[in-house]
Amino acid sequence: MVNQDPIVYLNGEFLPLSQAKVSVLDRGFLFGDGVYEVIPVYGGRPLRLAEHLERLGKSLSDIRMEPPLAAEEWAAIFNSLIQGGHDQQIYLQVTRGVGTRRDHAFPPGIAPTVFAMCTPIAPIPAAGVKAITVQDIRWQWCHIKAITLLANVLQRQQAVEAGCAEAIMVRDGYAIEGAASNLFAVVEGVLLTPPKGTDILPGITRDLVVEIAQANAIPLQERKISLAELNQAEEVWMTSSTREVLPIVELDGRKVGNGEPGPVWVRMNALYQRRKELLRKGL
Numbered sequence: 001m002v003n004q005d006p007i008v009y010l011n012g013e014f015l016p017l018s019q020a021k022v023s024v025l026d027r028g029f030l031f032g033d034g035v036y037e038v039i040p041v042y043g044g045r046p047l048r049l050a051e052h053l054e055r056l057g058k059s060l061s062d063i064r065m066e067p068p069l070a071a072e073e074w075a076a077i078f079n080s081l082i083q084g085g086h087d088q089q090i091y092l093q094v095t096r097g098v099g100t101r102r103d104h105a106f107p108p109g110i111a112p113t114v115f116a117m118c119t120p121i122a123p124i125p126a127a128g129v130k131a132i133t134v135q136d137i138r139w140q141w142c143h144i145k146a147i148t149l150l151a152n153v154l155q156r157q158q159a160v161e162a163g164c165a166e167a168i169m170v171r172d173g174y175a176i177e178g179a180a181s182n183l184f185a186v187v188e189g190v191l192l193t194p195p196k197g198t199d200i201l202p203g204i205t206r207d208l209v210v211e212i213a214q215a216n217a218i219p220l221q222e223r224k225i226s227l228a229e230l231n232q233a234e235e236v237w238m239t240s241s242t243r244e245v246l247p248i249v250e251l252d253g254r255k256v257g258n259g260e261p262g263p264v265w266v267r268m269n270a271l272y273q274r275r276k277e278l279l280r281k282g283l
Ligand SMILES: Cc1ncc(COP(=O)(O)O)c(C=O)c1O
Pocket: 038, 177, 178, 179, 180, 181, 182, 200, 201, 202, 203, 204, 205, 206, 239, 240, 241, 242
């Protein structure tokens, strides 16, 4: 049974979620001035913890903040929050902190607000999901894992209202990533994923999938995917820490391939699940 009031971490304290409160002058609340991470946990062990903490460090540095905690301190907090061996996710958020009034410029000398919680991972639909394509209306620094997610929220909602699980963003005629996921497509037998840059989030799952493809001689190119290619692709997948490698079987109301998860996905998913199993066993 899901604990409705789990213990969470807020600014040095462990307390029930229902008692964790932040000020209305917190800059996360007023401006979305902060960054976050989502880390999957299997068998009580976070997957790719070092990589997530490294990306957190980059996000903080890009928004001109110092890391509030060292890697060992984060790990100790997560160990306290992780309960049991079921699949779960750590959510952590760091905002610039609480000002004395609402002012866009950074208030000098304030302490960051640091929050973390651990919740179960929702089941992943085995038969794949539907998606729509949308115009990318986000800002130009999409490589930062910022809590400022209004465009992503609006686009995901548009997908949900169309009976779909994800919105694939299109910028200048190229499909680049989902509202909360990275994008892969199999085109003429080659697995494609857009290159890292300021227009996409450098997904930890994306990197793991690239690594698995390279280690297993699955043909892969990190290059831009035009909308025309996406529409002709044999397979389309989205990847994220909580949705793993998820096939998109219908795009804009049309079947992708034969409308079922394709053979390259079947192979990749088996390899990805094996990584999770090894982590569960502590290997
Ligand atoms: C915009 C965006 N792209 C990609 C991803 C996937 O990143 P990761 O694999 O690190 O979860 C996310 C995850 O939330 C995201 O929000």
